[in-house]
Amino acid sequence: MIWRKLGRIFVPAGNYPWAQSHASVPIAEHITEDRFRIYYTSRDVENRSHVSWYEMDLNNPAEVLEEATQPVLAPGKLGSFDMDGVMASTLVQHGNESRLYYIGWNRSVGVPFRNAIGLAIRETINGTFKRVSDGPVLDRGLTDPYFLASHDVLIDEASWHMWYLSGLDWLPSNPPASTYNLRYALSEDGIVWQRHGLVAIRFAHRNEIAIARPTVIRDGCLWRMWFCYRGTDFPYQIGYAESEDAVEWMRQDAKAGISASETGWDSEMICYPHVFDHGGRRYMLYNGNGFGASGIGLAILE
DSSP: OOEEEEEEEEOOOOOBTTBSEEEEEEEEEEEETTEEEEEEEEEOTTOOEEEEEEEEETTBTTSOOEEOSSOSBOOOOTTSTTTTBEEEEEEEEETTEEEEEEEEEEEOSSSSEEEEEEEEEESSTTSOOEESOSSOSBOOOSSOOSOEEEEEEEEETTEEEEEEEEEEEEESSSSOEEEEEEEEEEESSSSSEEEEEEEEEOOOSTTEEEEEEEEEEEETTEEEEEEEEEESSSOOEEEEEEESSSSSOEEOGGGSOOOOOSSSTTSSOOEEEEEEEETTEEEEEEEOGGGGTTOEEEEEEO
């Protein structure tokens, strides 16, 4: 497969105190016709993350049609798992509900952070996302001892599937560096999750230490996943895998079909893919240099 890049379509302007930089981990929500709302994670001057959005038309994706004037999700209460930042990871439609699964950030002592997965629900398109709890729906435990982060969720008949980042270890450095892969969880309601340490995507490259932000599409009996991975001596790249049951995956990174550019805003890294279908075509949102500091790009599958 080959993705044709349509260019960088959004750069944070720094117009709001909660959105001074970054447009990380983009998510597309269809509004009407060719219009989409793009959720992204911004950072304030204290480097705390917030969730915001803007709207664009696929026929002219670089034009901002409308933009949120307030974050749809902000850091949580004092002492909560998300008090130091929130980062949207996937949006799931379930009946009349829109479920926003997100990463909650906590600053930590000894290591830079501790993350967990939270859930906020919105009942109408212009409604407010409300947390289901001050606590996470998935946190560290016996099978995931360090932290949990970027993830995707799909509903298949009566089952909810989640592929999520699980911390494996902290590497000695100053500050300590994290290492992580992707694992699998299953639920009947999207709130209570069963996990048994099943690894979905394992390391496959020399010096690889991190796999993040899965995005999954089901084509009939075949499940497709795009994700990003990096190593101690190479920056984030986009990888690809296939599965017949959503649990066991075969990496085929050579088929990812997209890589960093030779120059420009996405030449140093390419990361955090989000794949979606519309009008018989398949699209990918992604970030470039600086983990989203340089903005959001759009590509179309040829």
